[in-house]
Amino acid sequence: MNTAGKALLAAGVATAVAVVRRRRAPRPDDSGRRLAVTVDRAPEEVQSSLQEELARWRDRAEISIRPAAGDKGTELVVTPIGDVSRHELRLALRRAKSVLEAGEVVQPDTAPTHPGPLGKALRLVTSRAGGGGRL
Numbered sequence: 001m002n003t004a005g006k007a008l009l010a011a012g013v014a015t016a017v018a019v020v021r022r023r024r025a026p027r028p029d030d031s032g033r034r035l036a037v038t039v040d041r042a043p044e045e046v047q048s049s050l051q052e053e054l055a056r057w058r059d060r061a062e063i064s065i066r067p068a069a070g071d072k073g074t075e076l077v078v079t080p081i082g083d084v085s086r087h088e089l090r091l092a093l094r095r096a097k098s099v100l101e102a103g104e105v106v107q108p109d110t111a112p113t114h115p116g117p118l119g120k121a122l123r124l125v126t127s128r129a130g131g132g133g134r135l
């Protein structure tokens with residue numbers, strides 16, 4: 001391998017290490033960050049039919065309902081209070097959006113199964129995203 005190839009390889013490795021470190025580093029103020037979804041319904045409809053899934057979070061999160069920008073529906077904004085699982089709160093927002101827009105929790109298609117390493121990686125990614133029927 002020539003000098004240019006070695007330099008390119010070293011730059012690629014350094015970039016990969018920096019990306020991994022950044023993704024693993026915890027965010028110090030992550031607990032207070034807002035989560036938001038836009039629902040294709042009028043604010044009055046959303047307010048009147050806010051489902052139980054989000055209503056059970058009212059004591060652990062601030063929930064605000066406001067018109068979305070450009071008359072694009074309604075924006076549901078949730079700010080966690082205290083020690084709340086952001087993952088569970090995000091899934092609750094996704095469920096609420098699904099029920100408000102489609103009338104039911106829309107389940108993702110099942111991922112194709114493959115016994116090899118690519119299939120294992122795909123199962124890992126879909127399980128972390130809330131897929132695989134665990135919504």
